[in-house]
Every structure is written in structure tokens, then in C-alpha cells.
Amino acid sequence: MATPGGPRPGSTPPNYNPSNVADGMQNLQINRPVGPPTSMANSGSFRPPPPFGQPPPPFSSSAPSSSSFPRASAMARPGPPPPGSGGPPQATFPPNLASNRPSGPPPGTQPPPPFGARPPPPGSVPSSVSSFGARPPSPGLNPFGSSPLASGPVGPPSSTSEPVSNGPPAYGWGAMQGGPRFPSAGSPLTPPVRPSPPTTLSARAPPPAPSMGSLLGSPPTGAPPGPMQAAPFSAPPHGVPPPSGSSPFSAPPQGVPPPSGSSPFAAPPQGMPPTSGSSPLAPPPQGFSPPSGSPYGHQAWAMHPPQVAPPPLMPGSVQAPRMFGMPPQPPNQAMATISPAMGPMGSSMAVPSKIDPNQIPRPMPSSSVILHETRQGNQANLPPPSTSDYIVKDTGNSSPRFLRCTINQIPCTVDLLTTSGMQLALMVQPLALPHPSEEPIQVVDFGESGPVRCSRCKGYINPFMKFIDQGRRFICNLCGFTDETPRDYQCNLGPDGRRRDADERPELCRGTVEFIATREYMVRDPMPAVFFFLIDVSMNAIQTGATAAACSAINQVISDLPEGPRTMVGIATFDSTIHFYNLKRALQQLQEIGSPGSCYLPLMLIVPDVQDVYTPLQTDVIVQLSECRQHLELLLENIPTMFHDNRTADSAFGAAVKAAFLAMKSTGGKLIVFQSGKFELFKILILPSVGIAALSAREAEGRTNISAGEKEAHKLLQPADKTFKTMAVELAEYQVCVDVFITTQTYVDVASISVIPRTTGGQVYYYYPFSAVSDSAKLYNDLRWNVTRPQGFEAVMRVRCSQGIQVQEYFGNFCKRIPTDVDLPAIDCDKTLMVTLKHDDKLPDGAECAFQCALLYTTIYGQRRIRVSTLSLPCTSVLSNLFRSADLDTHFACFLKQAAIEIPSSPLSLVREQVLNLCINILHSYRKFCATVSSSGQLVLPEALKLLPLYTLGLVKSTGLRTDGRIDDRSFWINYVSSLSTPSAIPLVYPRMMAIHDLDSKEVDGSRIPPAIPLSSEHVCDDGIYLLENGEDCLIYIGNSVDPNSTRQLLGISSDDEIPTQFLLQQYDNPLSKKLNDVVNEIRRQRCSYLRLKLCKKGDSSGMLFFSYMVEDKTPSGLSYVEFLVHVHRQIQNKMP
Known part of the structure; x- marks a missing residue:
């Protein structure tokens, strides 16, 4: 007998597809739910979750120690709730609550088992944060998204020092480059690194006209002699000893103390060894071997001999004009020298640049876990980078x-x-998913009266509302209105003016809480969890294996849906007509098909009119999962066979969505559509072609799937007409969310189809070109995460x-x-x-x-x-404070989304120019009003935004803004970006690349993933194998001179000539293959995505795809990173007075 709410007996592992199209896929264990802890099972405290929709047995009233808040276990994604987890989040209420006020959940509510919980990895980082006065939930109660609590508090390992609050690095790759989004087992909590002094790229040029020089270098040959000002972090000329007590690489102006530490981009003079604590970005001297675990492994980078400018002839330095009360010496700025070579009229001359690419700003890997307190000393703390590993302690914000x-x-x-x-x-x-070591969000129940709110702006009670008049009134922090405190919510104030129970009430001491909503927040009873599956069975879908892959994925996923009367399902198929199935009365209405052993199916009901669609059954199309599970599984197994000989090429996509909506109109829910799109038959292109919202092939230039030029390409990124938009608004009005899985091998007009999921809060999944062999596993994992997250x-x-x-x-x-x-x-x-x-x-x-x-x-x-x-x-009101507190990740995510919004309505060249201007305007403002360097030859970057030029260059070269992309690829990119999270924004345009041919020889500091290397072809060797991932796709590049033994151990092939077009990663019996599988599985865990794997080799289209991600390389239509920095500096100079 299956346990309600848990995995069904005999079901396959979460990431294993037993179908014959994915037999070679490894059995991933990263998301397998685990049973209850042995200690709990033995002690008798363990109990299975209650049947879904039924009240649970009474929970234990005991509470854990108040010395530490409960630590949520690691969360498996995707995955069903683990066995033994049950009960809703506890409604937290202070002990001094009036006795006549209800403190439990509202009557009639059903306690849910935790959703999306994952098992704790062995040796995971324990939480060492105290409860700061909040009463934690009882041991048996699990807040939203958490798993059962451990039997007792777990302290940090003795070898780990006490975590230091805040102070995250000013930049870091974190989960994007070095560490996981959530740390793997055994990751230590280490004190964070304080921000380093600002970085300045100083560009030096002779007075008459700028000319190309070298990074941290002297003027080019032939430059007219004359006095030149030195950068504050430039080194003295050869033979001149550095001033006493100063850095060997810096010559600060007279009277100005040198900054702490050396410049992050400074290189030592010739013959001078680097000092201790020198920049991690500075290349090592000749013959130096980097230590194990260094950011870029053991690869030696070529280093240009540094050339430095002479010190200033006059002491002191020129200060930039102050503005808005700006202090004279901003602490966060960065400098290095760039000498752009410019010919007449500002054009770039064909003079080779001597800028050392190893010393320009790049993300730095970081594997430490940061403990971040949102507020400290009644002040907001700067958040850590979104891509870093951090644990949040909610102290008000x-x-x-x-x-x-x-x-x-x-x-x-x-x-x-x-x-x-x-x-x-x-x-x-x-x-958003919390870190497994963070305190779960507290749930507060105010009973029938509901949460306390401001009577003017309707803002909710929060830690920043000020109570006055002995707690009888409060001042809203949003609108400033003084309001009366409800009588049963009043409390005396302490000497500090705070309520005496502030630390006992989550809504008064935490930045995020959940309130139980009362009847006034409902226009109807809460809707059930409805999942309706709509499957394309046209000839193209059958022949490509898309129908079989969709049916197999659905059949496995329904075992992960919670059981109970609130979970309801429905299914329909479509080609040129629409087919519904009577699942509820399948026992009375069976259709026998001729086959050995008599197999019975639910009755099929066909809707032939796709212009005026309707639902043949109003009540029996969507039924409770518990009533029809067996018939649904039988139907899914037989759909590919039923339509095996289908020769109908037309696809009534719009009509099928409309018909499914009519069936879901009374309940709402999730409509999941599998659309295979058009195919080529006798040179005729077929899209969703009949019925409501039929599409025609509208690509320009002979329907070549290539952009139709700068002026007209953006029109193909707009919906064909308003039919889909009108339908989407109606779907949203009745609370129907649509997710579309597009399994295609050619153009399907994603721009038009994506209007529906975008308007209804859904998502587009795009598999191009779809392969039943290599994409079935990803389709299953994507669908599973979609319904179980x-x-x-x-x-x-x-x-x-x-x-x-x-x-x-x-x-x-x-x-x-x-x-x-x-x-x-x-x-x-x-x-x-x-x-x-x-x-x-x-x-x-x-x-x-x-x-x-x-x-x-x-x-x-x-x-x-x-x-x-x-x-x-x-x-x-101080301008420099804005730059000091800027959030690079959020700023860039804003750039990314604004570009995606503009692409469908503007030529690509104009959008690229707008993106570039956003970057230049910020850097120009900092250079003009905040920088202390006076030389016009210096590119000054604010420390918090020093990587903005690199990420801007990556955005300009991305799929969305390149001119050589397919229309559908760009349309999908726009839709993908529209709901993209901040931690995923940077990896999309600046992927992570790592060498995997020497995994067995690398020592990785507490991480399964090897260190990332710069996105430049200079770091890609012909005898190496490299993995590149951006959160959506994963490319494995094989060089021309790779050792056959390495490819055989890793990929099961002897040479690049044997590279298959459809690839499934398998684990072979050798350490190298095991480590590669561990790396890929860890990346998939970090990204919450299965990631499509593709093998690439030099010389064909796959190799060109790999090198298109080399952001720092020069391309026919784009600058290299070094050239881009020179261009940005030139534009800033042109804007200076």
C-alpha cells in the first residue's frame, strides 16, 4: 500500500528514465529522497505524513532549545517530499497572547507535507545562528519547503572558526564560477573577505593625442617627451627604490598614505619578486608554479614585462571636483593603465595592444560560505553577491x-x-528557495481578525513600524500615518521604545513572514491543485519520438504528485482535431482494442470543429488522481501506439489550448502543453496551422530561419497577431497557468506561442533540435521539477x-x-x-x-x-555612497531584462548601443564626480562595479543580441530572461568554463567542481577537454590533439572522429569518468536544471558554437575584452569636458 503523499512503491529513482531511449543515462542520486533519520525511526518519533487533504494526528508540543533556531535539511530539487515529513508550518504566536484569541491554523485547513524538501547531505554545514528571541516550531512541524528537523541542535565542526557576519567580497564567482549555489557536503563556514581598495584601470596617453600603450606600461615609442602624471598605483621607474614603508608597486602622491595592500592589478617591476599579499590577479613570475587549488590551476600564463611611467614631477595629486557633499577621498575605486592607440578622428590604429589580458578585471573564485546578517547595529548590511555561497540570518530586513x-x-x-x-x-x-541551513520562514496566524495593517496604505505590520503612546498607537513606516493598535495586540514599550515582545513576534523582528489569510482575502474557496496535460500526436511528433517521450515523462511524474482529494488531473491529445478521454467512468466505458491479452482504455471523445471548440464533458475530463491513476497510466502507455500510423500533419495548437481552458475554467490550475511544431513535408512548412490562432510561415528571406537583417528582424520577434494575447488574458482571468514544452526540429514561431505562458505566469521549455535519445531525460527532469517545486x-x-x-x-x-x-x-x-x-x-x-x-x-x-x-x-545625498553600495548582480540583471524588453521593438544595433551607453554613463559619472585621479589617461572603475564592462561585453555577444542567431533562439532567449533570477543572470552571458581532462590530478578545495578559467581561446589547448555551462546548456569541447586514453575514459570514444551527434553521458569504471559525472551532477544541482549535454569539436558547427561563448575573444562583429576596455575608456574621455 502506497504511503499517501510519498513516493509510490516500485517507482523508479527520480532522475532515472527506464525507457529504451535513455537506457544509457546514469542513475543520478542528487535528488533521491531519503527516509527518516535512524534515530527518529528507532525512537518511535517518526511517523508518515497524513493522507493529503486529511487532518494529521496531534503534533508534539515540545519545543527545541531556544539557543538555536531549527536548521532545515538540505532541499532536493527536483523531488517529492521525503517519507516521514508531514504537517504544515507552525503558526508562531507570542506567549503573552490573549487567551480568547485563536492560535492554531484556521478550521478546515489541511496540513501539507513539506514541499520540495531534500535530504541533508552528509556533513552539511550546520546552522550556528541563534534564534534571537523567536520561538522555533515544534520538532514535528515543518515549514514550507523544509524537511523534518534533526533530533537535536548540531554545532559547527570544531575545526571551523566562528563565522564572521557580513563583509562579503566585493565580487566573486561563488555558485556561478567557484562554489555551488548551495554548498555541498562539508563546505566550511569561513570568515568573509572584506572589500579590497578600489580598482582603477588608468589609461595613459601623451598630451597631444592618445596612443596605444601597455597595461601598466610606458608611453609608446615615438611619443613626444613631456611631463606625465603617474597613476596612484603605478610603480617607479627601473632603478628607483620605492618610498619607505610603501608598497613596492605603488607610488602614492605626497602626503597621501598608500592604500592597504597592493593594487589588484599591479605587476612587480622587472627583477623584483612579488611581495606577500600581492594581487591574486597578478601573473606569477617566470618559473613560478602556482600552488594547488589556485584559481586557474597549473596553467602558466604569459606575462609581459611591466613598463611603468615616471613619477609626477610635482608633488601631490589633483582632486576631482566635489558634488552633493562628496568626501574628498572615496575608499572604493580601482585603477590600472590603459593606453589606447588612436589614429586620426579617433579611429583605432593597427598597433598591437600590449595590455596584459591576465591583469584586467575578472571574476575571482570563492569557495567560502558567508554568514550574512541582514541588519546589524540598527543598520542595513550590504548583501553578498547573489552568485556566492551565503547563509542569511534574518535580523529585520x-x-x-x-x-x-x-x-x-x-x-x-x-x-x-x-x-x-x-x-x-x-x-x-x-x-525563492532558502539555503538548507537557514531558519525557515515563520507562519503567523492572527485568527479571524487577520494581520495588523495600516488603515491608510494597507501596509502590513513589520519590524520598522514605530509604536508610541505606550504601545496604543503605531506609525506606519511606509506612509507615515499614525494608527490605533488593536486592543488584543497592544503591549507595553521598553526603555528603548521597542515593544517588550518584539523579539518574540516574528512579524516584529524578521524581514519575511507568512500570515494565514482570512476569508476577506478569498473571493472563492482555495482552488485545488489541477494538472492538465495536452499532448501533440501529429505525424511530426510521432515520428520524432516527442509523443513517446512526453507520455513516458508524464507517466513517471504523476507518481510524484501528492495524493488526496485536492490533486486533480486531466489529459487530452491533438493533431488537426482534439481528443478528450473519459477517465472518471473508465470502468463502465471501456474500449477494447485488439491485442493479445485484451487491454482496455478510457473512452476517447473527439472534437472535430477547431474553429468553434467545446468540451464534450463538463465533469469527467478532470478527475481526482487517486480515482483514475491506473487508467491514466494505461492510457499514457498506449497513446504512442494508438497514433503510431497517424498521417495528419496539421497541428491545432491554439484550438487545443482553448478546449483545455474550457475544461479547466471552473477550477483553474496548470495546463502543460507538449507542442512539436511544424515540420518540412514536400518543401511545405507547417506550423500550428489549423483552427484558432493558426500560424503561417512568416520568416523573411525564403524562410531560412536566419535573421532578416538589422532593420526588419525585430518584427519577427513580435507575436503574429493579437489572438494569442487575447486568449492568454482570458486564461489568466480564470487562474489557468500554461507551460509549453516545445520539442521541435525547425521553426515554430516561439515569439507567438510564448505570449500565452508569459501572460499566465508560465514558462517555455525549448528543445531544439529535439532528439528522443539525448533529450528525453532532460524533458522528464524539467517536467518533474515543474510540478514538484x-x-x-x-x-x-x-x-x-x-x-x-x-x-x-x-x-x-x-x-x-x-x-x-x-x-x-x-x-x-x-x-x-x-x-x-x-x-x-x-x-x-x-x-x-x-x-x-x-x-x-x-x-x-x-x-x-x-x-x-x-x-x-x-x-x-552623497554621490559616492551610491557607487559604494551598488549591487553589481542586480544592476546587471536589470540591464539584461531591459535589453530583452527592447529587442522585439527595436533594431539589434540600437539595443546594443543602449546597453553600452548604460555602462558608459555609470562609469563616466564615477570618473567625473567621484574619482580622485586627474589624468585623462586613466580608466577609473568603482570597486563594486569593476566587472560591469566584462558582463556588458558578454551581453552584447549573447544569443539575444548577436546578428547571426535564429529567430526562434532569440525569441526563446527573450522569454527565458523575462523571469530569470538574479543569480542566473551573469552565468547566462558569462558562462563557467573548466578543464576536465585532468580531473584526476587536481586537488579541489572542498568542491567537486574544478576552478574556472577565463573565457578566452588562449586558455583552450588542443590537447585538452573542456566543459562550459551557462545554466541552460552544457558543452564539452574535445581538442584535436587529445590523448585517446582520456577521451576513452571520460566519454567512451577513442578520437574526435567518433563523436556522436546524440550524446548521453555515462559512467565508466574508472576514476576520471566518476569525477566527471560528479561534476556534471553537482552543476545540475546548483542550477536546478538538468542541462543538455553536447559534444563539440574544432572545425565543425559544434566547435563554432563552443567558441561563440568565448566572451573575451575578438569576433568578426565584436571587440575583444581588452579592446572593449579601450573603447569604453575612449567613450568616457569623449564625454569629459
Whole structure:
């Protein structure tokens, strides 16, 4: 008998596909749910989860020690809830609550088992953070997305020092390059690295005209003699000893103390060994072998002999003009020397650059885990980089996983923001996955009266509301209104003016909480969890194996859906007509098909009219999963056989979606569509071609699937007409979310099809060119994660701001019917919305500005919740503070989304120019108003944004902005970016590349993934094998001179001539193959994506695809990284007065 809510007996492992198209795939164990801890099973405290939709047995009333909050176990993604987990999050209430106030969940609610929980890896990092006064949940209760708690608190390993709060590195690759998004087992908690002094790329040129020189170098040959000013971090000429007490690589101006440590880009003079603590980016001297575990392994990089400019003839340095109360010496700026060679009229001359590419800014790998307290000393702390490994302790502000702002100090005026060139925006990911070692989000139940709110702006109670008059009134931190405190919520104030119970109430001490919604938040009963599958059975889908792959994936995934009366399913197929199946009365209405051993199927009901579609059955199309599981499994097994001889080429995609919507209209839910698109038959191109919203081939230049030129290409990225948009708005109105899995081998007009998932809060999955052999495993894993990840239904979201700031616009996958709210038929842990902000008044300097995101949604278990996240940041009138507190990852994610918004309506050349101008305007503002360097030959970069030029170059060379891409590829890229999270933005344009041919000889510091190497062909050797991944795809490049033994051990082939077109990674009986499988599985775990694997070799189209990701290389249509820095510096010089 299957345990309700748990995996069914005999079901295959979560990442194993037993079908014959994926027999060679390895059995991944990264997401396998585990049983309860042995100690719990033996002690008798373990109990299975209650049947879905039924009340659980009473929970234990004992509570863990208050010395530490409970640590959630590691979360498996994708995966069903582990056995033994059950019960809803505990409603946290303070002990001094009035006795007549209910403290439990509302009557009639069903306790859900934890959703998306994953087993704790052995030796995982324990939480060492105290509970800071909050009463933790009881041992048997599991908050949303968490797994059962351990039997007792676990302290940190004795060998690990006490974690240091905050102080994240100013930049780092973290999960993107070095460490995982969530640390693997055994990752140590180490003190974070404090930000280093600012980096400055100083570009030096003779007075008459700029000319090409070298990084940290002297003027080019032939330059007219004359006095030249030295960069603050430049070295003295040969033979001149450095000043006493200063860095051997710096010559600070007279009277200015040298910065701590050496310049991050400085190279030692010839013959001088590097000093201790020199820059990690500086190349080692000749003959030096980097230590094991160095950022770039054992590869020796060529180093140009450094040439330095003479020191200034006059002591002192020229200060840049002050502005907006800017202090004279900003601490965060970066410099190095770039000498651009320019000919007449500013054109670049054909003089080889001597800039050392090893010393320009690049992401630095970091494997340390950062403990981040959101507030400290009543001040907001700067968040760590989104791509780093960090554990959040919520001390008042919301976790940066949920809310991130582009600037962590809010400018007081719009003029100050405009001068900085930066943008003010929020990245909101309201259901983001927490770190397994973080405290789970507390759930608060205020009973029938509901949560306390401001009566003017309707903002929710949060830690920044100030109580006055002995707690009888409070001042809203959003609108400033003074409100009466409800009588049963009053509490006396302490000497510090805070409520005495503030640390005992989660809503008064934590930045993110969940409230149980009352009846006033519901227009109907919470909707059930409905999953309707719509499968393409046209001739193209049958012949390519897409239908069989979809049926196999659905058949395996339904075993992961929670059982109970609230889980409902439906299924339909379509070609030129639509086929529904009566699942509810299958026992009475059976259709016998002739085959040995008599097999019976549910009755098929065909809808032939695709112009005026209808649903043949109003009640029996969508039924409870528990009632029809066997018939559904039987039907899925037989659909490929039933349509095996189908010769219908037409695809009624739009009509099928409309018919499925009519069946789901009364309930809402998730509509999952498998569309195989058009195919080529007798040179006639067939798209979704009949019925409602039929598409025609509209590509230019003979339907070649290539961009039709700069002027007209963007028109093909717009929907063909308004039919799909009208249908999508109607779907969203009835709370139907659509996800589309496109399995195609040619053009399908993704731009038109994607309108439906984009408007309904869904997602597009794109498999091109689809292969039943290599893509079936990814299709199954993508579908499984789609239906099992933490998610909510019929959601409404609103962002509120303090006085002086207001929301300008929302961007993402949603439907908006009123200006202030966004409607989300479904929202999951991966979806992110961008919220742009604007000033409507001047903010007081020194005060704090608050942002509050409220998400009203229904859990998959039928409980109405309100998740409230609050972020309070200081206001400033000092321009340099904006650059000091800028968030690079959020800024770039904002750039990325704005570019995706502009691409369908503007020529690509114009969008690329706009992206470049965004970068240049920021750097120009810093150079003009904040930099202390006066020489026009110096490119000065703010420390927090030093990698902005590199990521901007990656965006310009990305799939979305390249001119040589396919129309459908660009359309999918736009749709993918629209809901992309902040941690995934940078890897998309600047992927991670690593060498895998020497995995067995590398010592990786606590990580399964080898160190990343720069994205330049100079670091790709012909005798090496390299893996490159960007969060969506994974490429393995094999050089021409690779040792056959290495390819045989890793990939099972002897030479590059044997590279298959359809590749499945297998594990062979050797250490090298095992390590490669470990690396790939770890990357998939980090990215929450299965990642398509493709083998590439030099000389063919696959090799060209691999090298197209070499962002730092020069291309026929793009600059190299070094040339791009020179170009940016030239543009800044042109803007200077």
C-alpha cells in the first residue's frame, strides 16, 4: 500500500528514465529522497505524513532549545517530499497572547507535507545562528519547503572558526564560477573577505593625442617627451627604490598614505619578486608554479614585462571636483593603465595592444560560505553577491534571496540618481528557495481578525513600524500615518521604545513572514491543485519520438504528485482535431482494442470543429488522481501506439489550448502543453496551422530561419497577431497557468506561442533540435521539477514603498489588470519580477526608505497565505555612497531584462548601443564626480562595479543580441530572461568554463567542481577537454590533439572522429569518468536544471558554437575584452569636458 503523499512503491529513482531511449543515462542520486533519520525511526518519533487533504494526528508540543533556531535539511530539487515529513508550518504566536484569541491554523485547513524538501547531505554545514528571541516550531512541524528537523541542535565542526557576519567580497564567482549555489557536503563556514581598495584601470596617453600603450606600461615609442602624471598605483621607474614603508608597486602622491595592500592589478617591476599579499590577479613570475587549488590551476600564463611611467614631477595629486557633499577621498575605486592607440578622428590604429589580458578585471573564485546578517547595529548590511555561497540570518530586513535593490543606499533626490547614471529597481523573487541551513520562514496566524495593517496604505505590520503612546498607537513606516493598535495586540514599550515582545513576534523582528489569510482575502474557496496535460500526436511528433517521450515523462511524474482529494488531473491529445478521454467512468466505458491479452482504455471523445471548440464533458475530463491513476497510466502507455500510423500533419495548437481552458475554467490550475511544431513535408512548412490562432510561415528571406537583417528582424520577434494575447488574458482571468514544452526540429514561431505562458505566469521549455535519445531525460527532469517545486496558485502581488518613492513599472511573467497589482495564476520558486522605482518627492537625508512586497497566494495544499517581505535601506545625498553600495548582480540583471524588453521593438544595433551607453554613463559619472585621479589617461572603475564592462561585453555577444542567431533562439532567449533570477543572470552571458581532462590530478578545495578559467581561446589547448555551462546548456569541447586514453575514459570514444551527434553521458569504471559525472551532477544541482549535454569539436558547427561563448575573444562583429576596455575608456574621455 502506497504511503499517501510519498513516493509510490516500485517507482523508479527520480532522475532515472527506464525507457529504451535513455537506457544509457546514469542513475543520478542528487535528488533521491531519503527516509527518516535512524534515530527518529528507532525512537518511535517518526511517523508518515497524513493522507493529503486529511487532518494529521496531534503534533508534539515540545519545543527545541531556544539557543538555536531549527536548521532545515538540505532541499532536493527536483523531488517529492521525503517519507516521514508531514504537517504544515507552525503558526508562531507570542506567549503573552490573549487567551480568547485563536492560535492554531484556521478550521478546515489541511496540513501539507513539506514541499520540495531534500535530504541533508552528509556533513552539511550546520546552522550556528541563534534564534534571537523567536520561538522555533515544534520538532514535528515543518515549514514550507523544509524537511523534518534533526533530533537535536548540531554545532559547527570544531575545526571551523566562528563565522564572521557580513563583509562579503566585493565580487566573486561563488555558485556561478567557484562554489555551488548551495554548498555541498562539508563546505566550511569561513570568515568573509572584506572589500579590497578600489580598482582603477588608468589609461595613459601623451598630451597631444592618445596612443596605444601597455597595461601598466610606458608611453609608446615615438611619443613626444613631456611631463606625465603617474597613476596612484603605478610603480617607479627601473632603478628607483620605492618610498619607505610603501608598497613596492605603488607610488602614492605626497602626503597621501598608500592604500592597504597592493593594487589588484599591479605587476612587480622587472627583477623584483612579488611581495606577500600581492594581487591574486597578478601573473606569477617566470618559473613560478602556482600552488594547488589556485584559481586557474597549473596553467602558466604569459606575462609581459611591466613598463611603468615616471613619477609626477610635482608633488601631490589633483582632486576631482566635489558634488552633493562628496568626501574628498572615496575608499572604493580601482585603477590600472590603459593606453589606447588612436589614429586620426579617433579611429583605432593597427598597433598591437600590449595590455596584459591576465591583469584586467575578472571574476575571482570563492569557495567560502558567508554568514550574512541582514541588519546589524540598527543598520542595513550590504548583501553578498547573489552568485556566492551565503547563509542569511534574518535580523529585520528581508533576505536578499527575496528582495534585492540595485543600490543599497537610496538617493534622496531624482537629480542625484540621474547624475549617477544608475537605475533604481528591485528584483523580487518572493518564493525563492532558502539555503538548507537557514531558519525557515515563520507562519503567523492572527485568527479571524487577520494581520495588523495600516488603515491608510494597507501596509502590513513589520519590524520598522514605530509604536508610541505606550504601545496604543503605531506609525506606519511606509506612509507615515499614525494608527490605533488593536486592543488584543497592544503591549507595553521598553526603555528603548521597542515593544517588550518584539523579539518574540516574528512579524516584529524578521524581514519575511507568512500570515494565514482570512476569508476577506478569498473571493472563492482555495482552488485545488489541477494538472492538465495536452499532448501533440501529429505525424511530426510521432515520428520524432516527442509523443513517446512526453507520455513516458508524464507517466513517471504523476507518481510524484501528492495524493488526496485536492490533486486533480486531466489529459487530452491533438493533431488537426482534439481528443478528450473519459477517465472518471473508465470502468463502465471501456474500449477494447485488439491485442493479445485484451487491454482496455478510457473512452476517447473527439472534437472535430477547431474553429468553434467545446468540451464534450463538463465533469469527467478532470478527475481526482487517486480515482483514475491506473487508467491514466494505461492510457499514457498506449497513446504512442494508438497514433503510431497517424498521417495528419496539421497541428491545432491554439484550438487545443482553448478546449483545455474550457475544461479547466471552473477550477483553474496548470495546463502543460507538449507542442512539436511544424515540420518540412514536400518543401511545405507547417506550423500550428489549423483552427484558432493558426500560424503561417512568416520568416523573411525564403524562410531560412536566419535573421532578416538589422532593420526588419525585430518584427519577427513580435507575436503574429493579437489572438494569442487575447486568449492568454482570458486564461489568466480564470487562474489557468500554461507551460509549453516545445520539442521541435525547425521553426515554430516561439515569439507567438510564448505570449500565452508569459501572460499566465508560465514558462517555455525549448528543445531544439529535439532528439528522443539525448533529450528525453532532460524533458522528464524539467517536467518533474515543474510540478514538484515549491509553488503557489491564484496569486496577487503588490510592492509598496515609503513616501517619496513609488513603483514605476513591473516586468516579468504575469497579467496586470490594474496599475498597482500583478496577477499570477501560478508562481514558483524560480520566478523573478523586476520592479522599477521612481522619485515623487525628496527623501530626508539620513532617514530610511522601506519597500514591502506582499504576495497573496494559495499553497499547493489549499491554504491561503500572505508572504510579506520588507526591506529598509538608508537614504543618502552623497554621490559616492551610491557607487559604494551598488549591487553589481542586480544592476546587471536589470540591464539584461531591459535589453530583452527592447529587442522585439527595436533594431539589434540600437539595443546594443543602449546597453553600452548604460555602462558608459555609470562609469563616466564615477570618473567625473567621484574619482580622485586627474589624468585623462586613466580608466577609473568603482570597486563594486569593476566587472560591469566584462558582463556588458558578454551581453552584447549573447544569443539575444548577436546578428547571426535564429529567430526562434532569440525569441526563446527573450522569454527565458523575462523571469530569470538574479543569480542566473551573469552565468547566462558569462558562462563557467573548466578543464576536465585532468580531473584526476587536481586537488579541489572542498568542491567537486574544478576552478574556472577565463573565457578566452588562449586558455583552450588542443590537447585538452573542456566543459562550459551557462545554466541552460552544457558543452564539452574535445581538442584535436587529445590523448585517446582520456577521451576513452571520460566519454567512451577513442578520437574526435567518433563523436556522436546524440550524446548521453555515462559512467565508466574508472576514476576520471566518476569525477566527471560528479561534476556534471553537482552543476545540475546548483542550477536546478538538468542541462543538455553536447559534444563539440574544432572545425565543425559544434566547435563554432563552443567558441561563440568565448566572451573575451575578438569576433568578426565584436571587440575583444581588452579592446572593449579601450573603447569604453575612449567613450568616457569623449564625454569629459
